[in-house]
Amino acid sequence: MKRSCFTLIFLLWAFVPAIAQTEACRDAFLDSIYWKSSDYIGIYNYNDGISEARKLIEEARFRDNNSYLFHAHNLLGASYTDLSDTLRAKGHYENALEYAEKSKNDTLILWAINNLGNIYADNNETANEGITYYEKAIHLATELEVKNEILYPTVNIAWTYLDNEKLEKAKPYLDKAWRLQKESAITDNYLLSQLNFLTGRYYAGKDELKNAKAYFEDAIEVADEFSYLLEASMAYKAYAKLLFKTEDFKEAYAALDQYEKYNSQIFEKDRLRQIEIANARFDNNKYQHNLELAESEQEYQAKIIRKSNEKLFIMLVSSIILVVILFSLNKINRDRKKLIEELKVKNNQLQESKNEAERLSKLKTQFFSTVSHEIRTPLYGVIGLTSLLLEDKGLKKHENDLKSLKFSADYLLALINDVLQMNKMESNLVKLDNISFHLKDLMASILNTFEFSRVQNSNKIHMSIDKDIPSYLMGDPVRLSQILMNLVGNAVKFTEMGNIYLSARLEKVKDERCFVYFEVKDDGIGIPENKQAQIFEEFSQLRTANYNYQGTGLGLPIVKKLLELHNSEIYLESKEEEGSTFSFEIEFEKDIQKQEKPAQIEQEEELSTGEDALLPKKILIVDDNRINQVVTSRILEKKNFRCEVAGSGEEAIEILNKEDYHLVLMDLNMPGIGGLKATGKIRSFNSQVPIVALTAVEVDEMREKIFTAGMNDIIVKPYDVQQFYRIIYRNIDSREVPAES
The missing domain is CATH 3.40.50.2300 (Response regulator)
Incomplete structure (x- = not known):
């Protein structure tokens, strides 16, 4: 259980007797039952405590007293919380809230909401629901203008966020708690020790060690003075950890000794309490079973008595109903046969629709494959002849026209590839290869592809590759090229007179597997924060006034899907007018079959091949x-x-x-x-x-x-x-x- 939960339980026990006393004037009998249950639970006698609480429920129902029904369910919730029966505890706290609302007592409603917050906040998976309840408690306490009741759920929210390592979310609540504590007319040393400890945890998490040390020391001082064992133990442990970070080893070991001292006291105290709880839980399980059986039997007998008075009427009605049922069964049987026939027809139609859908899917795949071949073939002629003409020195004056022609053909080819790639991924036809490739050559080839676009937009492209990355890796170079081509193309398209950076960095090596971090950065127009999720959706484009920003809107969705095949994901950081940074990490195998060769030797071999x-x-x-x-x-x-x-x-x-x-x-x-x-x-x-x-x-x-x-x-x-x-x-x-x- 989170330490934050103890605070509210402690407070609840402090306030409930006061309320009970005010109600004693109205019903001393109910008040005496309440005190018996409370005293039993206080000494861990859960069997008698739960028995008295249930008796209180029965008597309070008879007298229609919603306030005492609240207290009874609240006692049961506390008991089952101690017995680690969270499900029953939650049920009784919910009942307590229901009766608090019926009583129209805002203070009781506030406590009930707090207790439900404790139950949910105690579990990391439901912590957000706990925080929601705490916020409701704060809102109600604010309306009632009860500052102390605002303080405790505020501390609990901060504690819950710290337990879930959400430091920035915890900070506003810590600040608010300190402000409320200073404004409070009563000094609560127990709460003051916790606040110092929690603030120390926040600063330790932020690596602001000097501030953390000061708060831990204040927490220890208060806990030592008032013998708060658990608070002192937690504070000394966190303080020792901090001192080890600052290399104050002597003080750190002294703090650890204090931690062990308090911990041993807590352990002894907790051990005795746990023995009591364990015994009580064993007895309570048996008692609970017997109690439920007795209640069931009593309810059953009551039903028999009620039914005996109505037996004659029921027999008469049953006879009439029997006749109606016989007619109904006959009609149902006829309708059933009709529905079965209709169902058979529908099933046949469904099967035909399924077969037709599969046929159309195959036709679509065949269509895309045919279109791919029929378009790529003439494009091969256009791109090939254009490349040859660009190398003809006699056509120098047409160089810009030829470059534009080649760019248009390359753009059309990229468009076709994007559509086909998305179709294949939607049909689950894309499988990753694992072949050897040269990373530097691959990245250089990608940058060379965008040379015309780079010059057209007056950009500079920079490439950097970590020298520790092996020259040859095992992976899928085609998919990696598609990812980088789309990201670099995106950067070139949305940047004018700027810089594009393509970099690869070795993050770590484990068992001959290399984890390579890639980054594509630009200082272009950037992406608004409210559009950053949308751009990864299919056919989605960033709407701008510049008509030059063309495309299908498939590039980034393709990147996202290809990275999912690599068990990776794309990260984006961007600000408008400041540029964008896309990054991801992919795991490759090191190609141990190929020896690393210096760049000069590789160039000589390439020249040798050319000769x-x-x-x-x-x-x-x-x-x-x-x-x-x-x-x-x-x-x-x-x-x-x-x-x-x-x-x-x-x-x-x-x-x-x-x-x-x-x-x-x-x-x-x-x-x-x-x-x-x-x-x-x-x-x-x-x-x-x-x-x-x-x-x-x-x-x-x-x-x-x-x-x-x-x-x-x-x-x-x-x-x-x-x-x-x-x-x-x-x-x-x-x-x-x-x-x-």
Whole structure:
């Protein structure tokens, strides 16, 4: 039980006798029963105490005295609280409140509300309900203008918040309690000791150790002077903990000795009390059972007596009812048969609706997959040709136009990807991969994607990666890229002539698992506090006067859902006109198969790969789309590859039966023999040549089929050109292949 509860129980016992005495003039008999019950409970004789309280309820009901009914239930509530029977205690306190309201005695209502607050505040899970009751007590005491009655629930609210580690919420109530205590005409040393102790706890929690020490010392002084064992024990324990923090070890050990001294006294006192309570609880359980049986038997006998006087009338009515029931049963049976038939029809309709919904869901998935392929294929031509034209020095004067064209195509591609990604997540089709990737390359590639947008908005982008993060991690680089792309894109879109910061920091390493903290920060327009939850909802956008802020409103909802797949969540800090900071943490495995390499060595290896690519390597491009053939060939020829084209799977099989190639780029969707089937046939006679899928389909749906068919890797159209080259270099066959067939 929380210490705060003891305060109000103590106060209740102080005030109840006074009320009882004022009522003694009206009913001395009820008052004598009340005192017997109170005295028994005071010496832990709960059996007799509860018996007298129940007797008080019976007599008070007979006399219709709501005030004494309040006191009786209040005594029972206190008894069951001591016996740790919270459920019964709560029931009796609720009854006490009911009779207090019937008596229209505001003071009794105030006590009843306080007691209910104690019951709820004693449990961390229902602490908020306890605080609600305390607030009601404060409100009522304020209306009655009784300052002492305001003080005690105020202290209890502060105590409850401190027990639940809500320091900032506790502080206003502590301040209010101190003010009320100073205004009080009576000095309550018991309360003063508690207030000093609670204030010390607050400052200790805030690491304001000097203030905490002063309050703990005041609490100890009062508790020592008036021999408040529990208050002294708690204060010395907290004081010792504080002294250890300030490295006053000698004083700390002295405080611990005092704590042990008081604790041993409390233990002895509490042990004797617990023995009494345990014995009382054992006897009370048996007594309670017998009492309930006796009450049930008495009530049953009373019912028999009442019913015997009505037996003749009941028999007559029963006969009439029996006839009515027979007719009703007959009608119910007919209606039942009719309802069963209707239910069968409804079940059939429901099953048909379910089948139709499943069919439509499959159609929607197929539609999105088809649309994805049909839109990505021409976009591949647009983005690829635009990238090639941008590298043509003869078209320098059209550079801005070409960049705008590429930006528009990239924007359309991102839009398609967002819609498809949201559809897949809603259909539970997204599964996380666990593959090796290079974090620095991934982040650099993301920033490179937003170069045009960055220049357009006159922004600067800064990237920092903790040097302690391993170069290679095991995880899902595609999902991580989607998360960072959406966050960086969001920052670039809402920032003009400002700065965007992308950083990664190693939080901790545990059992070869790295916990990496990512942060995307900008100094853009910021997000109003009342909109910060809304922006994570689908199709929700921040409404501004600037028409340039476009988008579907899917980026941040996608981020939130992808992080949920990683068992993580997104955090946002933002102020209007000051910018926004999005952060999250993801757990990765360390790729122990790959050795860490200094950046210089990696650059040398990359250059070495590039030089090797200058040799005339033969690549077969298998694609039925003429534009795609041209784009892919032009991109490869820039790196000195020699390309040949096959327009179908059948043609590719025929060519590879006659000639050797260093690599095959295979489209999946082609008329006749598709890429998967063609790969299977090629593997039947050539297991050496690397085959890389070059496709615009949704890879998540096809990944397993692609690798099962015998392909070595995947490139998704449209692609980043540098990433395209890396996959080519990674997979190209280093064997010597005849220059001519």
